[in-house]
Amino acid sequence: MEIRIGLVGAGWMGKTHIKAFINAFINFGPKYGKPVFETVSDVSAEAAKNVCKQLGFSKWTTDWKEVVQDERVHIVDIATPNAFHYEVAKAALENGKHVYCEKPLSLSAEQSIELAKMAKQKGVVNYVGYNNVMNPANAYIKDLVQSGKLGQIIGFFGIYSQDSLLDPNLPITWRHINKYSGSGALGDLGSHILSVSQFILGNIESVIALPKTVIKQRPVSPGSLELADVENDDLITILAKYENGAVGTILASRVAPGRKNYLTYEIQGTEGTVYYSLERMNEVKVYFTSDNSADRGFRTVFLGPEHKGYSAFYPAAGIAIGYNDMKVLEAHELLSAVSKGTPYICDFEFGAKIDQTVSAILESAAKQNWINVRNKGGVTI
């Protein structure tokens, strides 16, 4: 059996998706059908053509509608800039396709909820690419939390900081303009930490946020003296109350000097603490109050075959997995779901909950007040 894939968006992320399908198959296959690359579209004909040739698609186009309407395509894979996710995903659902949409699902809670409901109705596989959820470290940590090994959960303290946009000479892009991005560091980076939080602790009840735009204007193009306004947060700090009674803090920044891919979080419970940093992707730090007190301390646990997902790559602990391997696990889960109906985590409802939270955070920042998450988007998911 073949699983035929149509790709919308032939940039770095689109290629990353296709490479992930290839590696999922060579690591896990042939447990399920072989991914076959049917059509690729991009607004740039050259980009589409190159990806077509390099990664072995059957054909290419500059019209994404051809992809969603292609009868041979089983999965529509959306890797466009964020502002187009909603429209393409909706059309793909309308054509009865399975949909694999890079995060975020849309730029608003309303649209994301609409897509989640529609996907449920259609009964297709609907997958949103919060790849960090698939990190074997997070599966291990969720297990620590759910097994009760950390006791009752007290708090979640998460950060996702980078310095990718620290340089004030970098020109303005779609990321700085809300009609294209929805928000700044919050949607780009904060949503990843929210995905981990949603996965492990469940729903956030209410939030209050303090954003900051550090670089208020940027050149309209490299080297230009003409400046345009940055409309959204370079940095945002958030307090959160979880439905399970835990408290939380979240920090997202795209202007944090020295922080490269600093997705970190700490979860404290009454019987232990766990800490993780994506910059040291292969190690989890965990502390158990039950250890003998003279010998008690944070343990640095290297990922290994005991941790779900890892053994797809290596037979022994401590051999480093990398970022792309998270995407491989994501592609694997998706291919399993499509070919065998296995359950998966990051469905559109999961994505819509994150967008509800993002929406509440933005409102709390604007109103400088605590905002409930549940009714964002006009509906409770």
Added chain:
Amino acid sequence: MEIRIGLVGAGWMGKTHIKAFINAFINFGPKYGKPVFETVSDVSAEAAKNVCKQLGFSKWTTDWKEVVQDERVHIVDIATPNAFHYEVAKAALENGKHVYCEKPLSLSAEQSIELAKMAKQKGVVNYVGYNNVMNPANAYIKDLVQSGKLGQIIGFFGIYSQDSLLDPNLPITWRHINKYSGSGALGDLGSHILSVSQFILGNIESVIALPKTVIKQRPVSPGSLELADVENDDLITILAKYENGAVGTILASRVAPGRKNYLTYEIQGTEGTVYYSLERMNEVKVYFTSDNSADRGFRTVFLGPEHKGYSAFYPAAGIAIGYNDMKVLEAHELLSAVSKGTPYICDFEFGAKIDQTVSAILESAAKQNWINVRNKGGVTI
């Protein structure tokens, strides 16, 4: 010349103060007068007597008023439980003494402001024991900030977590009851991180806080089945806006598993970041965007003779200073101020500003709203 000290409170902290005076003298002396230990008082006659003998006081008493009225005493050193600081400090000032008061100055912004004004009026040395300020690491970091090496400051992210009160079997103490403590983890631990923040970044403008009492009741005595209510925060999370435009988050907890003396903070500027953790007291991590990009990363700088205060202890870098050495530097600064009129940082005004911030944080937690710090205590300092 002798500098004669009267001590009120002969517990662990009182002894720590006296040991610090002794070591200040043997490390820095004889640049100034020799500290001489005149009178020690404690509600426990035995405690007073023991300290008198062990540390070489001339006499002891159970009546603290004898200390503040003792004509031979130059400095009244207050190391009682927090609830008594105000009364003793006030009486000492009324008697024209120099006052060395362990933190906090009092349990309310009002009282602290009163003491600060009174001390200024009297013209005596007035010192509050925020010992972390004296850490050579903090002097180095303040210099990094003030020299502009980190650019314009964006944010301050501070934590002080311990697990000292995590065990639910530990009985209730004065720390859990507001009339004795004012607040929970906030006043006990959070105030230390506030002191560092005040020292390096200056005033906080407004705050909003989310507290949590994790262990809601505790035995009235060890092993007792009778329970009493814990009245204050085991854990508190705070967002802050600084007067200089920076944003901040602060977390304080006395129930954080595995965190022993986890006072950490990160300061990000437009040209660099600095990170510090008291658990690794002798190293500062600093990142400069100006470093050549291929070789750029956080530097782990070990404290050494270039960093103010360190050379009192050791002639070369990397030889570990310890917690007590911060108190030695504090005692040294105080002895210098008394004998030579040198300037010092942690005066009563400094302490009152921290108590104003604590007061605003408590109000923000109660009202679930942003609160301005300035007018707490009914007056602007």
Added chain:
Amino acid sequence: MEIRIGLVGAGWMGKTHIKAFINAFINFGPKYGKPVFETVSDVSAEAAKNVCKQLGFSKWTTDWKEVVQDERVHIVDIATPNAFHYEVAKAALENGKHVYCEKPLSLSAEQSIELAKMAKQKGVVNYVGYNNVMNPANAYIKDLVQSGKLGQIIGFFGIYSQDSLLDPNLPITWRHINKYSGSGALGDLGSHILSVSQFILGNIESVIALPKTVIKQRPVSPGSLELADVENDDLITILAKYENGAVGTILASRVAPGRKNYLTYEIQGTEGTVYYSLERMNEVKVYFTSDNSADRGFRTVFLGPEHKGYSAFYPAAGIAIGYNDMKVLEAHELLSAVSKGTPYICDFEFGAKIDQTVSAILESAAKQNWINVRNKGGVTI
């Protein structure tokens, strides 16, 4: 153009090689011909058949000679157990094939030198799979050394420790028997650290070693009460003199509790030090004496686009590469060499030098004396 590959040995390492070819092509291609998988052989028909199907070979066999004689095959890829490398590589060379041989080249310096000479004579691409050499971290470190940024090199201090064979209940395998393995931890793990050392510092002049067999006997099969002798080193410590005047220590162990993939090394020069650990694969620690002394410390540099090889995977620093990515870079270098004649590092001569060093180490351990490396194998390479 196609580059047709014949694989000898269909175990974990063989599959790892083929996956590396696939990923090299999808990351770097189509700069060179597409790797095509022609024939796979294994003593196990089932293993050969499975790999044939899963990874897309045209045919399979149980007779490796069919692979080396296959006229369609351009590259013979050898991933058998170590003891068979020599025979297969020799036959492949005799048939005029390019050869990609997993490390080590053979079990003796003599045989490796013979292969190296033969390969040079034949003028084919001859590549030995010391994958750590291809780590972008090592390329960066070699550049630090060769550029003179660390001054004159004083010493190299390397370790490769694992605890994979710590459990005494694990049965005896070919790794414990010298006619199959040549040596123990030395050949298995130590050779990797020697490859890095050879790459960065060049030839070792003389060595003295102290080996230790910690678990002297093992069950002949899982759970058996019958025991067989372990013939070689579980752990070995080595002193080394380099031709460039530097001194070195090397430690290799397969019985080091808690060490999972602990390949670490430190290189000290008169103007700086660099440290690396494969367990934290994405970060290099480097210290420059030229930094301003108050701000001087080891820098934690995350791998990024400035470091050779990294940008094949990610566009920004701090996104984790993993172990397999080293094999991808190796496959890339090999495919480039075959299709475009580009130079490469890990040729058979490079591999033979490592085997010469291993041979001298074993002799030094037996004779308990310093041994010169150069004349091992009866000849100077």
Added chain:
Amino acid sequence: MEIRIGLVGAGWMGKTHIKAFINAFINFGPKYGKPVFETVSDVSAEAAKNVCKQLGFSKWTTDWKEVVQDERVHIVDIATPNAFHYEVAKAALENGKHVYCEKPLSLSAEQSIELAKMAKQKGVVNYVGYNNVMNPANAYIKDLVQSGKLGQIIGFFGIYSQDSLLDPNLPITWRHINKYSGSGALGDLGSHILSVSQFILGNIESVIALPKTVIKQRPVSPGSLELADVENDDLITILAKYENGAVGTILASRVAPGRKNYLTYEIQGTEGTVYYSLERMNEVKVYFTSDNSADRGFRTVFLGPEHKGYSAFYPAAGIAIGYNDMKVLEAHELLSAVSKGTPYICDFEFGAKIDQTVSAILESAAKQNWINVRNKGGVTI
């Protein structure tokens, strides 16, 4: 009761000793007699006079013989340059004094053995200042080893590196000339790591060493163009066999860029590993194979009241002790021994064993061969 101390040598180390006595008394006293500072001698009258005044001695002299002959003196404390230790210690023993000698005991195994025998004969307290032995971390680690928690010991891997003498412009001193120093980094730094090794693992059986002089000549005085030869090791690497069957490596360097006070060691046993670095003095890393494999990793244990010696300073874990605190524990052990006859570790025999090992290491370096430790100094201790 008073314990009267006479100090020979009023430099930094002499003052450090006296401060340690003062702090031992104020931390542990009055369990034993009060240390009283009777006489201080130094070749520099000014140094002697200053220490006399600052630290409260009764009198001073430039003639050390007055100290050892002073009838009021109970303990002769020797803190001269190394070359004078033997002569002063011998005279002190002849006068029946307790002797506290800074390390090393002498510059040769012969002289140290002579002192050890003489001290035993005299029945006095004889203490050599290997302060690292008194570190609470080492007491904890020794307990881990001796309790069998790490299984059978396999290896000891120790380093003591600094960069204090890396700068080639620093002029020649007594440390570079063998008649004053005996050896270079080996005696100065390596002896400290040997002391820890001797304390925890016991005797070394045989050694082989490779030394290196990195900076072969130095100015005779600061800025001078006249150069003098450096006679001894800037760096030395050593392989060792222990009497208990373990193997070891030792590295000592005074020219290791970035290493400030890098005394580190790792002990591996069949059931666990422990690692320690003095640069992070308050934490010990320990790994137990008995931990559940999914949650297994090195634990970072902060020193606390459970670890011997720590509770003298602080009531809770994670409050940093510093370098001087090791000297305080040393002074405490000595005062206990003198006043109450309690046992102690670092006696002259312990010191002589280290000097025997140093002697064997030097011989092995000269002869480039393995040397037995036992018969160094012409006798077996």
